[in-house]
Amino acid sequence: MPSILTCLVAKRLGDPSRSTTKETYALRDFAASVLSLVLDRFSASYSTLKPRITRALLKAYLDNKKPFTTHYGAITGLRVMGREVVRSLVVPNLKIYGDMLLQPALSEGDASQRFDAEKVLEAITVRNLRYKS
Amino acid sequence: MEVEIGDEQVEKLKELLGDTIAGHLLQKPNEALIAELLALQ
Numbered sequence: 001m002p003s004i005l006t007c008l009v010a011k012r013l014g015d016p017s018r019s020t021t022k023e024t025y026a027l028r029d030f031a032a033s034v035l036s037l038v039l040d041r042f043s044a045s046y047s048t049l050k051p052r053i054t055r056a057l058l059k060a061y062l063d064n065k066k067p068f069t070t071h072y073g074a075i076t077g078l079r080v081m082g083r084e085v086v087r088s089l090v091v092p093n094l095k096i097y098g099d100m101l102l103q104p105a106l107s108e109g110d111a112s113q114r115f116d117a118e119k120v121l122e123a124i125t126v127r128n129l130r131y132k133s
Numbered sequence: 134m135e136v137e138i139g140d141e142q143v144e145k146l147k148e149l150l151g152d153t154i155a156g157h158l159l160q161k162p163n164e165a166l167i168a169e170l171l172a173l174q
Contacts, residue, residue, distance in 0.1 A: 087173050095151035103153040125158045125166065 001038065001053070007031035008073035009060045025072065025119060032076045039080065054081050058089055064101060068116035071101075075123045094124065138162055145171055 007013065008031040013024040035053070043050045060066055061074035078090050105117040138159070146155040149170060158167065 091149065091170070091173055094154055095149065098151040098153035098155075106153070121154065121157045124154060125161075125163065 001049075004031050004035050004038065005053070005056060005077075008035065008077050009057070009066075009070045010073075011067050011070055013069075021115065024069070028069075028073045028076060031073070032080050035077055036080045050081065054078065054085055054089070057081070061090070061097075062093060068101075068105065068113070068120050071097075072116070072120050072123050075120065079123075138164070138167060142167065142171060149173070 007027055009028075013019070013027055039050060039053070057074045057077045060070050061078060063070075066074075075090060078085055102117050102120060105113045109117065143155070143159065146158065146167065149155070150158065
């Protein structure tokens with residue numbers, strides 16, 4: 001599980017000279033899908049697994065000192081946790097998150113910051129806050 | 134799931150998501166997602 005979470009929320013993944021930004025986001029998406037499989041398989045046996053992962057991802061999502069890459073992974077991972085987690089933990093924080101963090105980056109950030117902020121927006125909207133039922 | 138996106142729905146989305154995220158969402162409306170979000174309120 002630690003390696004899955006690292007691939008999901010690490011500030012940087014891989015060697016920037018050898019892996020593209022697109023590849024690192026693809027790795028975060030893949031880590032979320034592996035997380036989903038692990039939870040499907042083991043959360044019934046380990047009752048504290050899902051709450052512990054949820055807490056770790058929520059902490060990353062709500063930390064405004066973390067980069068957008070981490071927030072992207074945290075939101076993508078929290079979506080895997082299910083509808084109730086999205087409803088109760090993700091959505092209530094979106095307003096302040098968007099207006100306090102995304103907006104400044106989109107309007108005043110450099111190209112890299114704007115790209116990462118757009119990816120977070122994509123995780124929230126285009127890709128749907130989609131969750132398992 | 135589909136929803137009519139009128140002024141009332143836009144205001145509700147802005148209230149729920151803030152101007153930045155609601156604005157982005159409304160640029161490329163995803164009716165199913167908007168319906169789910171409005172249902173959360």
